[in-house]
Amino acid sequence: MRIGNVELKNRVFLAPMAGVTDMPFRVLCKEQGCGLVYTEMVSAKGMHYLDEKSARLTLLDEKEKPGAVQIFGSEPEIMAEVTEKLNASDASIIDINMGCPAPKITKNGEGSALMKRPEQVGKIVSAVVGAANKPVTVKIRKGWDECSVNAVEIARIAEACGASAVTVHGRTREQYYSGKADWDIIRQVKRAVSIPVIGNGDVTGPAEAKRLLEETGCDAIMVGRGAQGNPWIFKQINRYLEEGVFTAQPTAGEKIDTIIRHMNMLIEHKGERTGILEMRSHIAWYIKGMRDASVTKQKIFKMNDKDEIISLLQDFLLHQ
CATH class of the missing domain: 1.10.1200.80 (Putative flavin oxidoreducatase; domain 2)
Incomplete structure (x- = not known):
């Protein structure tokens, strides 16, 4: 599995989750065979104003490399400025958050609210790609709500502006994390772009992981809530994909x-x-x-x- 010039051991990734995927948890997941870990999302504006907490969130341990740092924001100039700072970091990939549904994020026009502004998406991705000396990826949702499902459009914009991969969470912003993830939208995005597509949503074990790959044709899987309290899920999924064998649950x-x-x-x-x-x-x-x-x-x-x-x-x- 390759994203830009970054070679990854496998195609089973850990989703960025605020308050969950800090350095200790990422290291545990990496030890269990996670192919790529992401930091908790980092405020570009926080880094712009030299907030120490934001800067600390970007740190990666030697044991978790290669890893991605995820940033969020809505102003292209600030996103580009922060990207230039991150060029010197240990992160191998810079990911742009366009999927967070939290009101405190969306009310500022950030996270999944950006999916309502395709033109702004293009400006942000172009600015970050232009400033980066490492691959840039974008994480999106199905759309803002069922009346504005535009993941395919946003993914095409991301690709056209130089993104090296796109992650699709098969829920709208209005769904938050409820209901069932729509894997068909992941399949549609995969058919619409030529860059790697990472599928996200409802992967709770090896069988679901394999089914997501088969039903959508996506290039990699991102595990979110299924990894909470369960770093072993990465070893279990990888073994099942490679050997067709279910690994015993931890004692x-x-x-x-x-x-x-x-x-x-x-x-x-x-x-x-x-x-x-x-x-x-x-x-x-x-x-x-x-x-x-x-x-x-x-x-x-x-x-x-x-x-x-x-x-x-x-x-x-x-x-x-």
């Missing part, structure tokens, strides 16, 4: 060991207070479906001490 012990390691990585990366606060959600995803998960989750969401959480998890493991 309860493997899950608890990974949770503890993940928490230690987060604490090292962000400090104990922030690391534990953010780890609570990850733990809930990891243990979902296990015996006594609901009660354990409620207890963990009241805890602020690492050792206390580890003790509870070890006790939780004994009852599995």
Whole structure:
């Protein structure tokens, strides 16, 4: 799998997810065979105004390369300026977010709101491609709503303006993450452009991944919520695509060991207070479906001490 001049080991990628795909989680997914990781989306305006938090989000660990940094914004000049800064970063690919449905993003004309302004899409992609010394990709949705399904049009504009690949999430902005993803729109985009198309939406396991590839003809798969609490999904999908074999689910012990390691990585990366606060959600995803998960989750969401959480998890493991 190749995007521009970047060679990737496979075609199973981790979607950028705000508050989820930070460096520790990306490293865990990479270890499980993820072909390409993306940072959480980074505000171009934040970087323009030298916001330290925005700048930190662009950092990539040596273990997760090659990786992509995703930026969002609506002003071509600022997007180009930030791209020039990112030319010196460890990112191998620069991705433009045109799919985020969050109101705080769309009310500023950013994220998926850009799909309502095809002309502006062209200006932004052209500006970023013109400033970049690495491949530029674009992540879009099916459209703003069912009355304005224009993924094919936006993908063609992105290609014409120099994008090296496009990711299509098969939901409209109005759907957010509800309902079923429309894979047919991914197939339509694949037929309409010659650059690689990455399919995104409703990939929760190996069988769905294979079906998405077969039904749409897309070049790669992007896994989002299916990876939450489940970095093993990348190994499972890759093995199924390569060998037709279903890999066993991780044992309860493997899950608890990974949770503890993940928490230690987060604490090292962000400090104990922030690391534990953010780890609570990850733990809930990891243990979902296990015996006594609901009660354990409620207890963990009241805890602020690492050792206390580890003790509870070890006790939780004994009852599995």
